[in-house]
Amino acid sequence: MYKESRVLMDTYCTITVVSTSRDRAQHAIDEGFAEIKKLEVLLNYFSPDSEITAVNKAAGIKAVRVSKETLEIMERSMEISQATGGAFDPTLAPVISLWKFSRDPSASAVPSPEAVRKTLRLADFRRIAIDGSTSEIMLGEQGMEVDLGGIAKGFAADKAVEAIQALGIKAALVAIAGDIRGYGRNLSGEGWNVGIQDPRPEAETDKPWEEIFAVLHLNDEAISTSGDYQRFFFKDGRRYHHILDPESGYPADSDLISVSVIAPEGVVTDSMATAVFVLGADRGIRLLEAMGIDGVLVDRDRKVHLTGNLRGRLTIVREGYKITDK
Ligand code: AMP
Ligand code: MG
Numbered sequence: 001m002y003k004e005s006r007v008l009m010d011t012y013c014t015i016t017v018v019s020t021s022r023d024r025a026q027h028a029i030d031e032g033f034a035e036i037k038k039l040e041v042l043l044n045y046f047s048p049d050s051e052i053t054a055v056n057k058a059a060g061i062k063a064v065r066v067s068k069e070t071l072e073i074m075e076r077s078m079e080i081s082q083a084t085g086g087a088f089d090p091t092l093a094p095v096i097s098l099w100k101f102s103r104d105p106s107a108s109a110v111p112s113p114e115a116v117r118k119t120l121r122l123a124d125f126r127r128i129a130i131d132g133s134t135s136e137i138m139l140g141e142q143g144m145e146v147d148l149g150g151i152a153k154g155f156a157a158d159k160a161v162e163a164i165q166a167l168g169i170k171a172a173l174v175a176i177a178g179d180i181r182g183y184g185r186n187l188s189g190e191g192w193n194v195g196i197q198d199p200r201p202e203a204e205t206d207k208p209w210e211e212i213f214a215v216l217h218l219n220d221e222a223i224s225t226s227g228d229y230q231r232f233f234f235k236d237g238r239r240y241h242h243i244l245d246p247e248s249g250y251p252a253d254s255d256l257i258s259v260s261v262i263a264p265e266g267v268v269t270d271s272m273a274t275a276v277f278v279l280g281a282d283r284g285i286r287l288l289e290a291m292g293i294d295g296v297l298v299d300r301d302r303k304v305h306l307t308g309n310l311r312g313r314l315t316i317v318r319e320g321y322k323i324t325d326k
Helices: 022-043 052-055 067-082 088-101 113-120 152-166 266-279 281-291
Strands: 004-009 010-017 128-131 136-139 171-176 179-183 192-197 210-220 222-227 232-235 238-241 256-263 294-298 301-306 314-316
Touching: 004 022, 004 136, 010 152, 022 052, 022 152, 052 067, 052 232, 052 314, 067 128, 067 136, 067 152, 067 266, 128 281, 152 171, 152 210, 152 222, 152 266, 152 314, 179 192, 179 256, 179 266, 192 222, 192 256, 210 294, 222 266, 232 314, 256 266, 256 281, 266 294, 281 294, 281 301, 301 314
Parallel strands: none
Antiparallel strands: 004 010, 010 171, 128 136, 171 179, 179 222, 192 210, 210 314, 222 256, 232 238, 256 294, 294 301
């Protein structure tokens, strides 16, 4: 089993590969990272040279021809926006920029209600025009912007896995922060065990990602986790986190603190975890079950809501968390 971590897409990426040959494993790992790097270059909202920035700059002016990768992720984003009734909306970018969620909480600020209202007017995924035949994308109005931060990591995990699989590797796990996809059997002849991060670790720790509250077995599928603890700041005793409710432009006032979604593809788990966080426990479970995919939803009382299929598959490893029947 060979494993390597690199910083890409503004986060830690780890690729684990099972192979009998060190050279073949290293080659597969390099190819996996190359795939993630390629997507980072195409999709980075903050880079002046990315295709997404070109689309954003041309909003309301002209259509922009994009690569097949950018076209594909935009089409998949639209499907999820539609399926979630707009709870996932990649055109929230202008509102997200207002909030200035950064690694430095002191740099963050609560924007004025007028500013939120004005920029929220620009957000509507229905005003993205995609022409698959010419591979062109156009946003409906100047000032509109797309940010794929809620879907790109899962999509990149899919592409890295496909690249590794194409090299004949029998088992691998690609983790881009909380977006993870695996396939095949590891050295113990099983699928991959993955932990879900504890959204409220008791003790202060400098490695919060090592604190987990539950584990489950991942077969040939992906898991993504979204939560209010990943990027946030406190102001006047209130937690402002980075998942916005497209209806209000404010951090989703959800009854949930963490959502994990399990499905065959990372592009689906990543975007759906973000959307279900916005929708809350009841609507979230109903939507996931209607779509035939799975979820682990943790509410503010640390009650864990599961889709039907997951019962018996998830093991709680931390006190205070309880699977609820409701
Ligand atoms: P994730 O960590 O996958 O839940 O994605 C969160 C990121 O997605 C945020 O940092 C924003 O860039 C973006 N985002 C926030 N709220 C939404 C939303 N309702 N729909 C789509 N993207 C969002
Ligand atoms: Mg997501």
